[in-house]
Amino acid sequence: MRASIITTAFIAIEGAHAWGSLGHTTIGYIAENLIDKKGEAWARDILNATGNSSAGYLAGVATWADSYRSTAEGKFSAPYHFIDAEDDPPTTCDVDYERDCGAAGCVVSAIANYTQRVQQTQALSAQQVNYALRFLIHFIGDITQPLHDEALALGGNTIPVKFNNKTTNLHATWDTSIPEKFVGGYSLADAKEWAANLTMEIQKGKYKKQAKSWFTKDSTISDPVASAMIWARDGNAYVCSEVIPDGVPAVQGMELSGTYYADTIDTVEMQIAKGGYRLANWLDQLAAASKKVHSKNFVRAAAPEFDVDALLPAPRELSRAKLARQAVGWDCGHKH
Numbered sequence: 433m434r435a436s437i438i439t440t441a442f443i444a445i446e447g448a449h450a451w452g453s454l455g456h457t458t459i460g461y462i463a464e465n466l467i468d469k470k471g472e473a474w475a476r477d478i479l480n481a482t483g484n485s486s487a488g489y490l491a492g493v494a495t496w497a498d499s500y501r502s503t504a505e506g507k508f509s510a511p512y513h514f515i516d517a518e519d520d521p522p523t524t525c526d527v528d529y530e531r532d533c534g535a536a537g538c539v540v541s542a543i544a545n546y547t548q549r550v551q552q553t554q555a556l557s558a559q560q561v562n563y564a565l566r567f568l569i570h571f572i573g574d575i576t577q578p579l580h581d582e583a584l585a586l587g588g589n590t591i592p593v594k595f596n597n598k599t600t601n602l603h604a605t606w607d608t609s610i611p612e613k614f615v616g617g618y619s620l621a622d623a624k625e626w627a628a629n630l631t632m633e634i635q636k637g638k639y640k641k642q643a644k645s646w647f648t649k650d651s652t653i654s655d656p657v658a659s660a661m662i663w664a665r666d667g668n669a670y671v672c673s674e675v676i677p678d679g680v681p682a683v684q685g686m687e688l689s690g691t692y693y694a695d696t697i698d699t700v701e702m703q704i705a706k707g708g709y710r711l712a713n714w715l716d717q718l719a720a721a722s723k724k725v726h727s728k729n730f731v732r733a734a735a736p737e738f739d740v741d742a743l744l745p746a747p748r749e750l751s752r753a754k755l756a757r758q759a760v761g762w763d764c765g766h767k768h
């Protein structure tokens with residue numbers, strides 16, 4: 433009992449910092465709202481979530497990967513939360529898989545790896561398949577946060593800024609401060625309400641038309657690297673246009689809860705909406721590719737041939753940005 437209270441408290445504190453917990457759980461709830469029947473049944477089966485809990489079967493596990501990476505067992509997955517694009521914002525923004533995905537993997541290779549693994553129900557254990565789905569739920573969220581697609585200053589982690597007079601950094605501002613200021617909290621109930629609003633905008637509001645461009649026929653589980661690269665480039669482009677359009681000096685040490693917040697909140701909302709929309713569509717595709725043999729027992733199709741060892745770019749000398757990331761043990765202030 434005591435142990436479980438401590439565990440819950442620990443996760444709650446991580447959550448308060450940790451897209452932050454509000455961003456990830458909102459993405460989970462949006463996907464729950466948009467997923468099709470088959471997708472829901474498939475996901476509930478893998479996640480062993482048959483009942484109805486207030487946490488939600490996707491939202492409830494959306495921050496698991498952030499807790500897991502701070503365990504000894506899960507440490508290997510820390511580089512999977514981002515791709516360090518070595519571009520030159522605000523002049524040039526772009527992501528190059530060969531250049532930017534590190535030897536230890538990145539969010540793009542991770543989405544590809546876990547898209548494969550979640551389909552390998554014959555070769556992998558139920559727990560490995562379950563972890564694969566939890567990772568996907570999280571990483572399809574992380575990749576929409578512009579600073580998870582940027583190497584500069586370790587994704588903005590080493591750019592000090594102020595928010596509501598408190599010292600923080602640019603990465604955490606995007607992960608947490610901006611979303612929490614908008615919503616006024618970070619509880620599951622807050623996430624559910626935000627998700628309901630964003631779902632409405634996707635279905636019949638301001639995102640109705642553009643949502644189709646968030647997940648096109650080029651987003652396909654048969655080419656997960658190319659699909660995730662489209663999402664990484666989309667997120668990264670906002671580093672130039674919204675995150676630091678006037679360069680680092682314009683934000684360094686500055687109070688960002690005023691004009692900067694007002695200028696960026698629309699983009700933050702849209703990126704969260706994209707995460708939920710893409711996640712629902714991705715899971716629908718995975719479920720459609722699986723075969724249901726009888727009501728309680730799913731046998732998923734054997735995964736297509738996919739050389740996971742060939743997933744990562746060829747080994748090469750570490751760049752300055754990769755050395756800097758390695759020097760902070762992948763994690764640094766990057767708790768989210």
Ligand SMILES: *[C@@H]1O[C@H](CO)[C@@H](O)[C@H](O)[C@H]1NC(C)=O
Binds near residue numbers: 480
């Ligand atoms: C699935 O959930 C049920 C009910 O909560 C639990 O008894 C069972 O141990 C779980 N199975 C796995 C594989 O986690």
Ligand SMILES: *[C@@H]1O[C@H](CO)[C@@H](O)[C@H](O)[C@H]1NC(C)=O
Binds near residue numbers: 482483484
């Ligand atoms: C969960 O609850 C909702 C609303 O009460 C209901 O529509 C849905 O069918 C329930 N799902 C499951 C799997 O029990």
Ligand SMILES: *[C@@H]1O[C@H](CO)[C@@H](O)[C@H](O)[C@H]1NC(C)=O
Binds near residue numbers: 541542545740
């Ligand atoms: C794929 O995921 C497994 C399980 O988490 C991990 O052991 C393996 O290193 C990953 N492979 C790549 C290429 O990321």
Ligand SMILES: *[C@@H]1O[C@H](CO)[C@@H](O)[C@H](O)[C@H]1NC(C)=O
Binds near residue numbers: 596597687689
């Ligand atoms: C920051 O603190 C100053 C001095 O206490 C105060 O005047 C100002 O309103 C505060 N700004 C914000 C955004 O909280």
Ligand SMILES: *[C@@H]1O[C@H](CO)[C@@H](O)[C@H](O)[C@H]1NC(C)=O
Binds near residue numbers: 614615622625629
């Ligand atoms: C959701 O929409 C309602 C109705 O427009 C609004 O009052 C509420 O503040 C919104 N909440 C969030 C978190 O967007």
Ligand SMILES: [Zn+2]
Binds near residue numbers: 497574
């Ligand atoms: Zn993450």
